[in-house]
Amino acid sequence: MITNHYAALCMLLFSFSCASSVVIAENGDQGRGTLIFEDDFERTESQETKDEIGNGWGSNSRWRAAGNKQVDLKNGAMYIFMHKDADHAVSVTHPAEFRDGAIELRFMLEDAKDSLGLNFADLKYKKVHAGHLFMAKVSTRNVELTDMKTGGMDLKIRELRKAKKVPPTLQELLKTKRKRFPHQLKTGQWYSLLVDVTGDTMTVSIDGKQVGSFSSEGIAHPTKRTLRLSVPKNAVVDDVKIYSRAE
Numbered sequence: 304m305i306t307n308h309y310a311a312l313c314m315l316l317f318s319f320s321c322a323s324s325v326v327i328a329e330n331g332d333q334g335r336g337t338l339i340f341e342d343d344f345e346r347t348e349s350q351e352t353k354d355e356i357g358n359g360w361g362s363n364s365r366w367r368a369a370g371n372k373q374v375d376l377k378n379g380a381m382y383i384f385m386h387k388d389a390d391h392a393v394s395v396t397h398p399a400e401f402r403d404g405a406i407e408l409r410f411m412l413e414d415a416k417d418s419l420g421l422n423f424a425d426l427k428y429k430k431v432h433a434g435h436l437f438m439a440k441v442s443t444r445n446v447e448l449t450d451m452k453t454g455g456m457d458l459k460i461r462e463l464r465k466a467k468k469v470p471p472t473l474q475e476l477l478k479t480k481r482k483r484f485p486h487q488l489k490t491g492q493w494y495s496l497l498v499d500v501t502g503d504t505m506t507v508s509i510d511g512k513q514v515g516s517f518s519s520e521g522i523a524h525p526t527k528r529t530l531r532l533s534v535p536k537n538a539v540v541d542d543v544k545i546y547s548r549a550e
Contacts, residue, residue, distance in 0.1 A: 335405040335499070336548035340397065343542055345379045356381065360397050367391040380541040383534040392535040394422070399530035401547035405499045406530060410441070411539040413491055418442040419540070420533030421498050425526055431456045436524045438533070439498045439507050443488045446507050446514045447481065452521030454480030484515030493541075500527065501548075 340359075348355040354362045354374045364373045368389035375382045385393050399406070410419050419441050426434035435456035440447040454477055455461060463469045469477070486509065488494060497508040503523035506516040532540060 335407065335497075335544075336401070336403070336546035338544060339401070339404075339547050340399065340545040341543065343379065344376050344381045344540075346376060348376055351375075356395070360395060362396065363391065363394040364389075367394075380539050382537075382539050383532065384537045385535060392420075392533050395532040395534070395540075397530050397543075397545075398528065399423075399545045400526060400528050401500075401545075402525060402527070403501050404527070404545065404547040405497060407495070407497050407542075407544040407546070409493050409495050409541045411491065411493045412441075412443055412488060413537055413539065415443050415490055417490070417536045417538055418534070419496075419538040420531075421496075422531035422533045423500070423524075423527045424529040424531055425524060426529065427526075428452075428524070430458055432458060432461050434529065436527060437505060437519070437522050439505060440533075441488070441496065441507070441509070443490060444485065446484045446486050446509075448484075448505055448507065448515060448517035449481045450517075450519035450521035451480075452524055453519065454521065480519060480521075482515065482517040486514045 342358050346357060351372065353370060353372050354364045356362065356374050356376065362374055364371060364386070368386040371386040371388055373384055373386050373389065373393045374395055375384070381395070383393050383395055406421055412419065420438050422438040423436045424434035425436055428434055428436070431452050433456070435451040437451055438449050440449070455464065460469070460473065460477070463473070495510050499506045500522060503520055504516060504518040505522050507514050530545065532538070
């Protein structure tokens with residue numbers, strides 16, 4: 304009788320363990336969501352003159368840097384650098400389709416003037432310039448969170464800005480579309496970065512500690528389709544993970 308009871312208890316514990324494993328697999332790492340993409344950049348390139356990132360990544364080097372190399376895979380990481388002939392910041396892109404989700408990665412800034420932007424875009428949305436929705440930008444001095452969809456990248460607002468005809472009321476409104484959080488980083492040091500997107504709120508954590516959170520209507524855009532790593536000077540990136548949380 305005791306033996307049967309013990310066996311039944313073991314079966315119950317085993318079933319609970321399996322069920323817990325399924326829940327963890329579906330919910331992802333610490334509630335981030337379902338892992339839909341990851342890359343550790345542990346691969347080599349066949350040449351050293353043009354971008355050859357692989358694994359679904361693209362870049363703007365062909366039309367913004369005359370085809371010159373701006374992304375180099377070495378030491379098991381992705382080194383991004385703006386070529387001297389480039390007329391725009393480097394944009395390294397990957398599909399990242401989700402409504403709510405998170406981006407996790409490791410990064411290093413090697414110079415005090417370096418920065419790394421995580422730009423979320425939807426090229427199917429034609430009311431903003433180049434699909435820009437919102438961005439989290441990390442520098443050695445601060446973290447800046449920006450709603451571009453209802454801010455500066457809205458086509459009508461962008462035209463007013465280019466014509467330098469932004470009325471005072473709109474200027475005040477645009478100030479509410481960006482929030483900056485002071486945060487010092489050391490150059491030449493690796494950090495972990497987590498950008499969580501939930502509804503109309505974007506939250507950034509570095510090395511497991513929340514740095515800042517910003518809520519704005521553009522962040523709630525129904526489908527974020529593309530992740531752009533925006534680098535105006537230099538940045539090193541590794542261990543990229545993209546998560547999606549189903550409704």
